[in-house]
Amino acid sequence: MVKLDVAIGAMKLKNPVMTASGTFGYGSEFDDFFDVSLLGGIILKGTTMEAREGNPYPRMAETPSGMLNAVGLQNKGIDYFENNIYPVVSAYDTNVIVNVNGSSIDDYVALAERIVRLENIPAIELNISCPNVKQGGMIFGTNPLSAREVIRAVRSVWPRVLIVKLSPNVTSITDFARIAEEEGADAISLINTLLGMAIDVKNMKPSLSTVTGGLSGPAVRPVALRMVWQTANAVKIPVIGIGGILTAEDALQFLLAGAAAIQVGTASFIDPESAVKIIEGIKKYLEDKQILDVNEIIGWINR
Amino acid sequence: MVKLDVAIGAMKLKNPVMTASGTFGYGSEFDDFFDVSLLGGIILKGTTMEAREGNPYPRMAETPSGMLNAVGLQNKGIDYFENNIYPVVSAYDTNVIVNVNGSSIDDYVALAERIVRLENIPAIELNISCPNVKQGGMIFGTNPLSAREVIRAVRSVWPRVLIVKLSPNVTSITDFARIAEEEGADAISLINTLLGMAIDVKNMKPSLSTVTGGLSGPAVRPVALRMVWQTANAVKIPVIGIGGILTAEDALQFLLAGAAAIQVGTASFIDPESAVKIIEGIKKYLEDKQILDVNEIIGWINR
Amino acid sequence: MAKRVEYFTVKNNTRLNSDIFILELTTAEQLPELKPGQFAQLKVEGSPDTFLRRPFSIHDVDYASNSIKMLIQIAGSGTRRLSRLKTGEKLNLVYPLGNSFTIPGKDSSILLAGGGCGIAPLLFLGRYMKSRGLKPQLLLGFRDSERIVEYSEYESIGPVWLTTEDGSRGEKGYLTDHSILRNERFDHVYCCGPEPMMKAVAGYCRETGTDCEVSLEHLMACGFGVCLCCVVDTVRGKLCSCTDGPVFNTKDLKW
Amino acid sequence: MAKRVEYFTVKNNTRLNSDIFILELTTAEQLPELKPGQFAQLKVEGSPDTFLRRPFSIHDVDYASNSIKMLIQIAGSGTRRLSRLKTGEKLNLVYPLGNSFTIPGKDSSILLAGGGCGIAPLLFLGRYMKSRGLKPQLLLGFRDSERIVEYSEYESIGPVWLTTEDGSRGEKGYLTDHSILRNERFDHVYCCGPEPMMKAVAGYCRETGTDCEVSLEHLMACGFGVCLCCVVDTVRGKLCSCTDGPVFNTKDLKW
Ligand SMILES: Cc1cc2nc3c(=O)[nH]c(=O)nc-3n(C[C@H](O)[C@H](O)[C@H](O)COP(=O)(O)OP(=O)(O)OC[C@H]3O[C@@H](n4cnc5c(N)ncnc54)[C@H](O)[C@@H]3O)c2cc1C
Ligand SMILES: Cc1cc2nc3c(=O)[nH]c(=O)nc-3n(C[C@H](O)[C@H](O)[C@H](O)COP(=O)(O)OP(=O)(O)OC[C@H]3O[C@@H](n4cnc5c(N)ncnc54)[C@H](O)[C@@H]3O)c2cc1C
Ligand SMILES: Cc1cc2nc3c(=O)[nH]c(=O)nc-3n(C[C@H](O)[C@H](O)[C@H](O)COP(=O)(O)O)c2cc1C
Ligand SMILES: Cc1cc2nc3c(=O)[nH]c(=O)nc-3n(C[C@H](O)[C@H](O)[C@H](O)COP(=O)(O)O)c2cc1C
């Protein structure tokens, strides 16, 4: 039997495979497809204090090996979450992590303070990288000072595991990773979507209502992998790799580059069972290579 | 008859389709496939003062809808260029543009001064964005101060059309575009490759000898298009769109977003005739829409 | 009904005209109960330009042979690839997805109105209604007589009225120009087709106080409610076309 | 010889064993003169994982019918897709690419040494030499007797010596273990196969002072000298495997 469990700070994962925020709903949408409790963890969709209705349709455009989205953090707010979602997701025997968003530092802090009351949430993922909302979001992820401030503020009210999710739309990803580490984050997750765009040539207009949107899927994987590798070599806290992971082989690239865990995003749209298949694939790979513990291959190429 | 000619500063192009540096050799490699003089212009492969042998093999990895390269500016240096290449490329009845590279400002300046002597070169493309050389290259394209210095220095010795090629590996592409405009560049071309990486999972090692390399091809197109759109809205000088253009429809996305011309890169590897087919496709599109002049659609979505 | 990810086998791929074909798919599993208006997300293999799944309405069901049909119009690379599938090839489906049309009480007067490949869900709906003793009439609109497909299948449900834009068969003009809409009143209209057509039908229903359900074809990524890409503006805010729809009552839409 | 971009039609696709197949392709144009060692870049349609073209050696040529053959081993998605091509399907080629093997003077003693699918270019080379009055011998190495392909074709060129790793036919062991290499001396060895095998052969040739040419299989993007991705370290610096090669004399390689 190979060992698949990994640790993200004080949080134990039964395997390194989680699902990415905004691509896995609240988990229950997948109940028909597989037992969600098999996963290492699930990151719930982006949550804000107040309900948000997101951006106008059209919000999606297919691109070569990827897609653009401009959802814009549509969600029903923390009250609805606490009353209607939390009781349901608490039943899963896995780490249920809330993706925390705001337009101001106060927003982020207020939300973190609300979630502290929910004892079955072992970690939050601080999203300072959403490219799809006018105010807030990516500004925190592309400006080092704002990033530091918001992480520090949230750290001061959130005692459990704090994951900071970074934006790839920056010159130096390691600068932001170091800031997160310095401010006491327990882990870094990356990447969020790359800012992109598409035009409907027939109709001579942008494909998205917001003109630009977030690029995800295998197209971004080489960029994501590079940033994960750079980050894993720049900080000591664990790095969670995200970006274009469709198969176990893709996931293994991130582990070999230094990610302690990974998140499956867009893949779940194409094959809802992707995440469990990836767990199986990682297990098989380790068995074939006669490696007994997944932790042995984390950062392998950096040795 | 639709009008296809566009202007990049004082340089007239018979159509907006050029070929990207490093993907079209010195043009003559394509003589068997089509008449290179049909193009709006060709950007020759990256040139340096001294010969460079580039990075070790392997230098290439295929990725979803794209490829990584780590060629590292292999070229025989300006002397060889002047004696052996220049006489040949001078025969083309199109704009032959040299892609200028260096590890220091002096390098860039010295090269520009050498090229001034070659009267059949109407423009240079200042490459401050090569991700594949240890020294120089991208450093100039990701640091605003260095970017300004090198552009200023080259501008002072190069009287003809100066195109500055930007790196997409930055937080704010428009900052660099504005710097180029302020320093008197005649045009901006973008994007160079995105820094990416791939790992050979079977052999547990990086796919490239240099670990990281430059991502090109359709995978990067949404990012390229977004940056071109942002840049076209930020500066008054013409913008040349590059990144993942395979078909006329792809090229038209860039023109509609505000590019005055485009460059075909990786596409030429897959279909050596891509560039001419794109010219035909643009012509047909304009005819179908009964638009008489390609300049009418440039920046259409911004009106 | 539990959603599934399942491989189907192509039983038949029948080209009806230059644009439209019918895929008949069969599964080794027992088909779940399917409802008219529901759809499936098909994975298109071997089409480099088709990254996401593609949604198609269920056109017809045969529980005895565990087969379903899709009526598909070639719209781009994904549908073109599907049009080339051969008998015996495998196809992965996520299904059944979405809500369904509301089945009204007996003695309602019902019109099923469809344009182009929008007629796809109406065959299943019509058969379903007929098997429950309802007597729908059908109004189908096509560009020209060459585009008319599966006429006799629809005729087996109830009376079929036709329009063609060139007048080569049925009444000339758009679907909403047909005289039946002036000569009769319906309790319920069920509509699927190009959005301008559905909006015209919705307008007619608003004016005549007719209850109207439409099946929307919003762009989808996932198809089962997680991506929030397929939203529709409704009087109850933004709803997902893939889970709250694709069938909407037009009184709820901000049209 | 001018390079071309041209559609070929699949005349035959013959599976030789679980891994290897032969594509016979024909063109409506007149074939240009082809030289042994040259290759073509094939565009693989309908394979989402295959972005770039794929290079394959010319295995056999028939000018009378304007046909060429490729002997291809399934290595990944691209070759798997090619293995499924059916007679009549179209395939786009960029060809002829690369340099070619040096044809030695009459009366030279010649060995063509190939392993696995590396035997591909040696059939064309052997036929070419034979038609010019040369008398090459062949040494072919395979994993086991089931992998031995096209034996009789090679026999038509000259004497064929065999090794299998399991000893099920020919001599047991690797190609370089074969007794012919101890018992005879050759003027020229031409070799293609997995790199470790080619290096072993090159080592033998160095020790015995034999002239040796190998055909390299470096990763390629363009195939015609513009991307500089396929470089090989040689005593004359980095050379392009697609234009300066794929055939190199081992005395020029930094092996
Ligand atoms: C619930 C639902 C049911 C549908 N039922 C049918 C049906 O029964 N028969 C039928 O022929 N078509 C149906 N469609 C439309 C069908 O999904 C699209 O025509 C198909 O996805 C186009 O794919 P493509 O790759 O061929 O075209 P593309 O090249 O991707 O695009 C061609 C055109 O189709 C549109 N399109 C692309 N992807 C989608 C998508 N995911 N959803 C909607 N539109 C898209 C694009 O905007 C574009 O205008 C349905 C759509 C939905 C949402
Ligand atoms: C000049 C030349 C001639 C060749 N002749 C033959 C031949 O006659 N018969 C034959 O079976 N094979 C030949 N090859 C090898 C063949 O090109 C590869 O096996 C094929 O490209 C693999 O494609 P894939 O998509 O199936 O595999 P992938 O999934 O892409 O990769 C599988 C393996 O093949 C290697 N590979 C992938 N792409 C290339 C490439 N562009 N060039 C070289 N290796 C690659 C990868 O490193 C990997 O290890 C030749 C290669 C070269 C360079
Ligand atoms: C439709 C969609 C919605 C998303 N919503 C969020 C979100 O609310 N919060 C967040 O941090 N990331 C969000 N993301 C980004 C993903 O979590 C992930 O970082 C990104 O998609 C890259 O991974 P992938 O290529 O595997 O999809 C969203 C992505 C998509 C495609
Ligand atoms: C193999 C290769 C070599 C390249 N060499 C250069 C170079 O020397 N100078 C340069 O400015 N850009 C170089 N580029 C970048 C391209 O010119 C272009 O900016 C990039 O590939 C994006 O366009 P594409 O997606 O159409 O290929 C190179 C790209 C490739 C793929």
Ligand code: FES
């Ligand atoms: S398509 Fe994803 S929520 Fe509807």
Ligand code: FES
């Ligand atoms: S493969 Fe491009 S130069 Fe050889």
